[in-house]
Amino acid sequence: xxxxxxxxxxxxxxxxxxxxxxxxxxxxxxxxxxxxxxxxxxxxxxxxxxxxxxxxxxxxxxxxxxxxxxxxxxxxxxxxxxxxxxxxxxxxxxxxxxxxxxxxxxxxxxxxxxxxxxxxxxxxxxxxxxxxxxxxxxxxxxxxxxxxxxxxxxxxxxxxxxxxxxxxxxxxxxxxxxxxxxxxxxxxxxxxxxxxxxxxxxxxxxxxxxxxxxxxxxxxxxxxxxxxxxxxxxxxxxxx
Amino acid sequence: xxxxxxxxxxxxxxxxxxxxxxxxxxxxxxxxxxxxxxxxxxxxxxxxxxxxxxxxxxxxxxxxxxxxxxxxxxxxxxxxxxxxxxxxxxxxxxxxxxxxxxxxxxxxxxxxxxxxxxxxxxxxxxxxxxxxxxxxxxxxxxxxxxxxxxxxxxxxxxxxxxxxxxxxxxxxxxxxxxxxxxxxxxxxxxxxxxxxxxxxxxxxxxxxxxxxxxxxxxxxxxxxxxxxxxxxxxxxxxxx
Numbered sequence: 001x002x003x004x005x006x007x008x009x010x011x012x013x014x015x016x017x018x019x020x021x022x023x024x025x026x027x028x029x030x031x032x033x034x035x036x037x038x039x040x041x042x043x044x045x046x047x048x049x050x051x052x053x054x055x056x057x058x059x060x061x062x063x064x065x066x067x068x069x070x071x072x073x074x075x076x077x078x079x080x081x082x083x084x085x086x087x088x089x090x091x092x093x094x095x096x097x098x099x100x101x102x103x104x105x106x107x108x109x110x111x112x113x114x115x116x117x118x119x120x121x122x123x124x125x126x127x128x129x130x131x132x133x134x135x136x137x138x139x140x141x142x143x144x145x146x147x148x149x150x151x152x153x154x155x156x157x158x159x160x161x162x163x164x165x166x167x168x169x170x171x172x173x174x175x176x177x178x179x180x181x182x183x184x185x186x187x188x189x190x191x192x193x194x195x196x197x198x199x200x201x202x203x204x205x206x207x208x209x210x211x212x213x214x215x216x217x218x219x220x221x222x223x224x225x226x227x228x229x230x231x232x233x234x235x236x237x238x239x240x
Numbered sequence: 241x242x243x244x245x246x247x248x249x250x251x252x253x254x255x256x257x258x259x260x261x262x263x264x265x266x267x268x269x270x271x272x273x274x275x276x277x278x279x280x281x282x283x284x285x286x287x288x289x290x291x292x293x294x295x296x297x298x299x300x301x302x303x304x305x306x307x308x309x310x311x312x313x314x315x316x317x318x319x320x321x322x323x324x325x326x327x328x329x330x331x332x333x334x335x336x337x338x339x340x341x342x343x344x345x346x347x348x349x350x351x352x353x354x355x356x357x358x359x360x361x362x363x364x365x366x367x368x369x370x371x372x373x374x375x376x377x378x379x380x381x382x383x384x385x386x387x388x389x390x391x392x393x394x395x396x397x398x399x400x401x402x403x404x405x406x407x408x409x410x411x412x413x414x415x416x417x418x419x420x421x422x423x424x425x426x427x428x429x430x431x432x433x434x435x436x437x438x439x440x441x442x443x444x445x446x447x448x449x450x451x452x453x454x455x456x457x458x459x460x461x462x463x464x465x466x467x468x469x470x471x472x473x474x475x476x477x478x479x480x
Contacts, residue, residue: 025356082424083478116265166480177480184322184474186426186444204426204444212480234424236476238323240406240417240452 003044011046015054018044023063023074030076034064060200062230078135080232082182082208100143103196104130105157107149114146117211118219125149129160132196135231139197142226151175151220166212169220176215183209187226197228204229243284251286255294258284263303263314270316274304300440302470318375320472322422322448340383344370345397347389354386357451357462365389369400372436373465379437380471385463391415392460406452409460416455423449427466437468444469 003014022028034040037055041048055072058064066072106128110120118126126146133141145165147155152173159168169175185207187193194201206227214220227234243254262268274280277295281288295312298304306312346368350360358366366386373381385405387395392413399408409415425447427433434441446467454460467474 021353025353082476113261113265179480180478182476182478184424184446184476186446186469188444204428206424206426229426236322236422236424238420238422240419 003046012050012053012057015040015044015046015050016057019054019058020063023058028074030074032074033070034072034074036071060203060230062228075231077233078231080234082234082236099134100131100160101134102129102131102157102160104128105160110146110148114222117222118146118148120148127152127155131160133225138231140228140231142193142196143223145221145223147221148218151214151218165221169212175220177220178213178215178217181211181213185209193226197226199228199230206234243286252290252293252297255280255284255286255290256297259294259298260303263298268314270314272314273310274312274314276311300443300470302468315471317473318471320474322474322476339374340371340400341374342369342371342397342400344368345400350386350388354462358386358388358459360388367392367395371400375471378471380468382433382436382466383463385461387461388458391454391458405461409452415460417460418453418455418457421451421453425449433466437466439468439470446474 003011003018005011019034028034034055035043037048037051040051044051055064059066059072062075062077064072065075107125108128110118110122110124110126112122114120114126114128115122115124120126126148129143129145129147131143131145132139133143147165149155152169152175155168159172166177169177187205187207189197189199189201189203189205191201193199193205194203197205206225206229208225208227210221210223210225211219212221212223243251243258245251259274268274274295275283277288277291280291284291295304299306299312302315302317304312305315347365348368350358350362350364350366352362354360354366354368355362355364360366366388369383369385369387371383371385372379373383387405389395392409392415395408399412406417409417427445427447429437429439429441429443429445431441433439433445434443437445446465446469448465448467450461450463450465451459452461452463
């Protein structure tokens with residue numbers, strides 16, 4: 001690869017694309033240690049400032065991570081099947097691999113907005129649950145869930161500690177679930193999100209909004225998932 | 241709704257959220273004309289600069305559009321099922337509603353990167369097709385497709401003018417398709433993308449990378465879709 005100094009694409013972006021390609025094509029696998037900034041700078045014949053900027057961006061985007069005194073390494077990005085992510089239940093590994101940390105668990109009036117989304121009046125009650133989803137000990141998503149109390153009476157904070165919502169709906173409340181509808185969107189991390197997810201302000205995030213419908217056509221849950229992209233590659237398989 | 245001047249959230253963002261809610265909850269439907277900036281500024285007791293900024297952002301994000309001399313209106317965002325978008329074929333409406341404009345149609349050596357993605361050697365040939373996907377007369381996506389010439393011999397630019405790739409594979413080449421695997425990502429529009437999609441530089445875009453597999457386990461196509469978010473709400477339905 002040659003860096004082309006006459007291209008309009010900034011040099012650091014050319015370096016970045018080159019490095020990103022090495023990673024996505026798995027020429028450099030997870031755990032691979034990068035050449036030093038000095039080595040890269042002489043390889044590309046650009047300044048170390050250019051190299052630093054390219055590496056900084058790739059660290060931000062989760063392709064690389066630094067270990068102080070040891071160097072810069074290729075991240076192990078986990079592939080995540082979105083359908084599985086959305087529909088997951090009854091799977092023991094999930095509890096172990098993706099535990100939650102509950103930030104808030106409240107009973108409150110739905111209010112105008114959430115009421116409308118769940119098909120309730122403003123005054124009907126919902127559980128409002130804010131959680132962090134973890135992978136190992138790292139935050140990977142923020143979840144805001146709203147559940148009508150009428151459909152799921154007497155839900156307690158401890159109920160959701162060790163059980164997935166879908167399992168609770170089906171096994172404890174004997175609700176038959178029909179489908180989930182999930183809207184995809186993106187956002188740039190605000191201060192609250194950046195803090196919780198331990199990422200820089202303004203980083204690109206996925207927003208998934210999930211409506212879960214019962215066979216009786218009630219919306220039993222509306223959740224807003226705010227997903228980091230830096231530890232995961234999200235995918236979907238469609239049979240043809 | 242009251243604007244809270246002591247909140248750390250900037251005023252224009254509070255206004256923006258309020259307006260966005262009116263739209264997403266369909267209190268203001270597609271085509272609804274917004275109050276004037278002056279009316280909004282006195283309603284919220286904030287400056288018209290604050291109102292302008294909120295509206296500017298919502299125009300950028302596709303919630304609103306301006307008609308000069310007439311005012312600002314709510315956009316008609318089409319809901320798009322992602323599975324359908326990915327697997328689509330054989331559907332007459334697609335040709336009418338989502339025509340393509342071909343920018344480039346070339347035969348060339350796969351090269352290292354595309355070769356690796358398609359399971360080919362660097363020297364094997366691929367069709368490289370760059371297209372714009374339109375909704376009505378508006379660009380909604382850029383598509384870059386790569387197809388091994390060995391699996392689809394004698395493909396011509398005119399073949400793809402009026403027919404979807406999947407239809408061609410199955411009906412003309414009698415290839416049995418097994419599944420598509422689609423990776424989700426985001427990017428910020430660069431100059432090239434912003435120009436083609438007629439959006440501001442740096443706007444958030446979805447990137448979908450699709451690998452189509454045949455029953456014989458060949459990758460018959462790798463496509464990179466760069467999707468605007470401003471005319472569409474993308475969703476997915478998952479049976480439970």
